[in-house]
Structures are given as structure tokens and as C-alpha cells.
Amino acid sequence: MFSLILLSALSLVALMVASDSPDAFNRLQTPLLLVNTVSFLVLFILVVVSGRKLVRDYKKSKLGAKLRLRMTLAFGGLAVVPAVVVFVFATNFMNKGIDVWFDAEVEQGLSNALTLGRTALDEQIQQGLFKTTNMALTLTGTDQLDKRLNELRNNSLALELLVLNNELQVIGASTKSLGNLGSRLPSKAEMNQAITKQSWASLDSSVEGEYLIRVLVPILGFSSNETPLYLHSLFSVDPNLSKMADSVEETYARYGRLTFLKIPLQYSYIFTLALVVMLALLLAIYGSIEFAERLVKPIESLEKSTRSVAAGEDAVQIPKAGEDEISLLVSSFMHAQKEAAWSDVARRMAHEINNPLTPIQLSAERIRNRYLSKLGKEDQAFLSSSTNTIIHQVEVLRDMVNAFGEFAKDPQLKFERFDFNQLLMESVDLFEEEKNVKYFTILLDEGITFVEGDVKRVRQILNNVFKNAIDATKDCS
Known part of the structure; x- marks a missing residue:
């Protein structure tokens, strides 16, 4: 397609250059016009085929067909009106210009000049005849x-x-x-x-x-x-x-040849101009069809993917259509739709996970309240530490579930002063009963033990550190 357009453009340029000389124009006119006519026919066939497909999609109410047809008509109309106006005025000016070339006064002036030249030559001949006659008499x-x-x-x-x-x-x-x-x-x-x-x-x-x-x-x-x-x-x-x-x-002889070629020259120029205008119109229409096709293609891909998802297909991928605004809009829409879907799933899961946390916390508090006064000091300390750990871990888990329910939104940090050594010992107590844990070596700083931070996030970090350490040393002797 690009080669065809380039060939047509080069032939039109050659035809324009040849028009400066009538002889060259007559010699090159036929082959160059033949090339442009073939290009015109090929382009016309492409436009007809694309137009029929567009009308067929419109009749079938295919998604995007109305938009493609509307854009094609709009761009085609914008191209047709200026082209027709230019063609009409250019044809008028061209005819007037050719008429000026063959003006009657110009022809009469050339005829008078020719007569004057011939008269001067005849005068020279008569002088030669007069001189020769006089010499013959002598x-x-x-x-x-x-x-x-x-x-x-x-x-x-x-x-x-x-x-x-x-x-x-x-x-x-x-x-x-x-x-x-x-x-x-x-x-x-x-x-x-x-x-x-x-x-x-x-x-x-x-x-x-x-x-x-x-x-x-x-x-x-x-x-x-x-x-x-x-x-x-x-x-x-x-x-x-x-x-x-x-x-x-x-x-005068050249003017006579041009006068003979006046009508064919007018028709040739008008035909060439009409061919150029028609090629430009067909290119504009074909370009508008292709542009509309590329513009609507991402929307069609989105529609097909939506139907596939509705039919139960989970692994649906939308092909990347390009980097234009429509393609980015479709990608943004799909990303937002995916985010909304996951957000809804996360809220539902958070709700379901959050339901049993409250009974667990209440049960731990009841056990501590019921049996704490009935145990000895050592057992009281153990029960109090265990129930506090359960309660704290439930709160941490509830915060994690709430953050998951917010989906991709980090929970707000709540800074406060707390005893880091006490928090560390609570985390150790949580894992010291693990059967794979032989012992913990704990070195505490008895100096400044109070720090400022989010207790729940620090507790979560410590739990992860101990859990990872235990998992990493399970197979060690």
C-alpha cells in the first residue's frame, strides 16, 4: 500500500514537472497517467471493500461499527468539501490561464511581427534584385x-x-x-x-x-x-x-502548435487535476476507515474479554492495542475493574475471618478471669502471660484482617511509648512451647527499654522474625 502511494506521488510530481514543456508533457502524459489510473483503481477497490465491510458490520449492529461509520463519514466529509472547492476554483483559473495564453491580441501581435519580418526580408530581396539588374545592364x-x-x-x-x-x-x-x-x-x-x-x-x-x-x-x-x-x-x-x-x-510556429493543442491541453490538465483530487479523496477516506478501525479495536477487545469473563473464563488477557489514549483508557478501565473485584473479595474474606476473632479473644479473657484466682503464683503468671499473648495476637490479626479488607491501603500507624523488653518476652513466650524449639538465648538491655512506635506492627515483626528463625533451624542438629 505504501509503495503504491509512493509510486503515485512520484508519477504526479513527474507529470507536474513535464507540464512545463508541452512536448515533454505530450510524451510523458500517457504512461504517467496510466500509472496514476492503475493506482486510482487499486485504491478505489480497497475503499469499496473496506466500505462494504463497514456497512455490513453496521447492519449487524457490531460493536464499534457505528463509531467507525460516523468517523469515516466525518473525515470523508471534511476531505471532500475542501477538495471539491479547490478542484472547481483550480479548474476555472486553469481554463482562464490557458485562454490568456491563446489570446486573440497575442496571436495578432505575433502575426504582425511575422509580417513585418517577412516585409523586411522582401525589401532586402528587392534591393538585391535592383542591384543585380543594374549590374547586368552595365x-x-x-x-x-x-x-x-x-x-x-x-x-x-x-x-x-x-x-x-x-x-x-x-x-x-x-x-x-x-x-x-x-x-x-x-x-x-x-x-x-x-x-x-x-x-x-x-x-x-x-x-x-x-x-x-x-x-x-x-x-x-x-x-x-x-x-x-x-x-x-x-x-x-x-x-x-x-x-x-x-x-x-x-x-509563431510554436504558438501555432500550442493553438492546435489548446483543447487537448485543457482536457489533459483537467483530467490530471481530477485524478489528483480523486487520489487525495480516496486516501483520506481509506485513512479515515483505518484510523477508525484502530481507534475502535481496543473497545472491541474489551467487549470480547468481558463476554469471555461472563461465560466463565478466568484466564482472559486483553491484547495490547497501542499507546494511544483509547488503549490507555481501556487498560485503565480493566485495571480499575480488577482492583474493584479484588477489593470486593478482600472485604468479604475479611468479614468472614474477623467473625471468629472476637469469640477467641472473649474466651481467653473468660479463662483468665475464671482460673486466675484459683492457681498458684507460678501458674497465675503462666496463665496471665498466655492469655495476654492470645489477646494481643488476636488484636494483631484483627488489624491485619482490617488492612486486608481495605485492599492495598496501608493501615495507619499509631505511635505510642511501650516497653520493648516486655513485648519481646511476650513474643518469646508465644514460641517457647514449640516442639522444634530447644531453647532461646535472650540478652536484654536493662537500660532504656521504652521506645516509641506502633506496638502492633512491632509485635508482628517480632513474630515473623522468630517464626522464620524457627523454620530455618528445623533441620539443624
Whole structure:
């Protein structure tokens, strides 16, 4: 798809560059337009297939189809309206611009310039004919003909003078350049025209690109019993006049070709512009469909996962759709839903665990109150320590259960001063009856034993430390 778009863009750029030259435009127009037409058809097929799928999903009320269709229509509408406006105004301006190129006044001006140039050249031809005719009248015989021709050539500024007979044989000659002597002899037809009309003149171009005037007239001064002779002259045209005449002639010919191509050129430009606009529209529509598809895809994944969970599937994973806001919103929603579910489970479990704690604590208090006065001092101390440990541990367990019920919320710390040595001994008493515990070695600091902290959290830490120590030394000898 990307290669197709890149190929179309390159061909359109090449077509735009070729439009600067009509000849290049006509030469490259067909293959480039063919490439763009193929791209247009492929893109059109893709848009039609995607559009049919979108309409089919909409008719089936598939989740996200309405949003995709609405976004496609919105983006397509935003692309169509400016494109149509640009196409209409661009077509209008282009037609007016082409009409200005072929304005009647421009054509008339070029025609006048061409006529003026031709008139100037005709004037040069007439001057050459006049000079040649006068020179022919001064020739009365063949005596010292070459010397006479040299004088006439120098006075008339001619490039070459030749005296010819009916067989185009050179009788006498005078030239400015010996290398070109006789290189431009008249033909038999030109000779016959000179005999019929008593003169012949022509405008030719040289190898250097300059114009040359050739004139052929009969020499009437010779006696009637002699063979008819003719004077052939060669004159150069002013170089500036030659260049200007060529420029006007070339411009007029080019303008004529452009005039012939006016209608095809208009249609070609309009078709190219329409093709560019249609490609842009199809790209915008196809892009809006793909964008809407990617935007709605996380929502569809969420809907499928929700149905799977409702059907009893626990191990449901939502694939990561991307890093955009919609994907993050879906991920946040799923995370919040999971947190809410676990929070509800935690509250229910905390409620169920918390129910038997109160009877345990009350039972320990009843045992202590009932049997404490009936025992000896040593047993009283043991019973009091044991029941206090039970009561304290129940309180710790209740705090843990309440914290679990809060789910992921740390319980607030309650700082107070307490006797750390006493708390340590209570924790030791809790584990000294363990069958795997042989003995505890306790070293207490008899100095400052009161510290400030959360008694319940410190008690929990000590219990964990002793429990871990006992578990770590079970298999030791």
C-alpha cells in the first residue's frame, strides 16, 4: 500500500514537472497517467471493500461499527468539501490561464511581427534584385569580364557574382571567398523562371544559420547573335535581421502548435487535476476507515474479554492495542475493574475471618478471669502471660484482617511509648512451647527499654522474625 502511494506521488510530481514543456508533457502524459489510473483503481477497490465491510458490520449492529461509520463519514466529509472547492476554483483559473495564453491580441501581435519580418526580408530581396539588374545592364561584352565583375561586386557589396550561359556553365566569376565559388548555382527550373519572367530571386539559409539572397537576371547588353548569358548574384542579409526573423518565425510556429493543442491541453490538465483530487479523496477516506478501525479495536477487545469473563473464563488477557489514549483508557478501565473485584473479595474474606476473632479473644479473657484466682503464683503468671499473648495476637490479626479488607491501603500507624523488653518476652513466650524449639538465648538491655512506635506492627515483626528463625533451624542438629 505504501509503495503504491509512493509510486503515485512520484508519477504526479513527474507529470507536474513535464507540464512545463508541452512536448515533454505530450510524451510523458500517457504512461504517467496510466500509472496514476492503475493506482486510482487499486485504491478505489480497497475503499469499496473496506466500505462494504463497514456497512455490513453496521447492519449487524457490531460493536464499534457505528463509531467507525460516523468517523469515516466525518473525515470523508471534511476531505471532500475542501477538495471539491479547490478542484472547481483550480479548474476555472486553469481554463482562464490557458485562454490568456491563446489570446486573440497575442496571436495578432505575433502575426504582425511575422509580417513585418517577412516585409523586411522582401525589401532586402528587392534591393538585391535592383542591384543585380543594374549590374547586368552595365555588362556589354565578355572582354575583361572578371575584372568588371570584381568592380561591380565591390561596389554592390555582393558576396558573389557569376556570369552563366544556358547550360549553367560559368563564363565569368567574382567571389569574396574562393572556397564557396559556384556552390550555389541555380537549377534548370530557376533558370527557366528567369528566362520567362526576366528575373528570379530567392531567400536561402546558409550553414551558419544566416539568410542569403540569390538573384538571377538575363544580361541584355550583349549582341543578339551571341549566346544568352545570365548574371547570378549572392547577397548576405543583415545578421540581426536574420536572427529576429528566425525568432519571430519560430515563436509563431510554436504558438501555432500550442493553438492546435489548446483543447487537448485543457482536457489533459483537467483530467490530471481530477485524478489528483480523486487520489487525495480516496486516501483520506481509506485513512479515515483505518484510523477508525484502530481507534475502535481496543473497545472491541474489551467487549470480547468481558463476554469471555461472563461465560466463565478466568484466564482472559486483553491484547495490547497501542499507546494511544483509547488503549490507555481501556487498560485503565480493566485495571480499575480488577482492583474493584479484588477489593470486593478482600472485604468479604475479611468479614468472614474477623467473625471468629472476637469469640477467641472473649474466651481467653473468660479463662483468665475464671482460673486466675484459683492457681498458684507460678501458674497465675503462666496463665496471665498466655492469655495476654492470645489477646494481643488476636488484636494483631484483627488489624491485619482490617488492612486486608481495605485492599492495598496501608493501615495507619499509631505511635505510642511501650516497653520493648516486655513485648519481646511476650513474643518469646508465644514460641517457647514449640516442639522444634530447644531453647532461646535472650540478652536484654536493662537500660532504656521504652521506645516509641506502633506496638502492633512491632509485635508482628517480632513474630515473623522468630517464626522464620524457627523454620530455618528445623533441620539443624
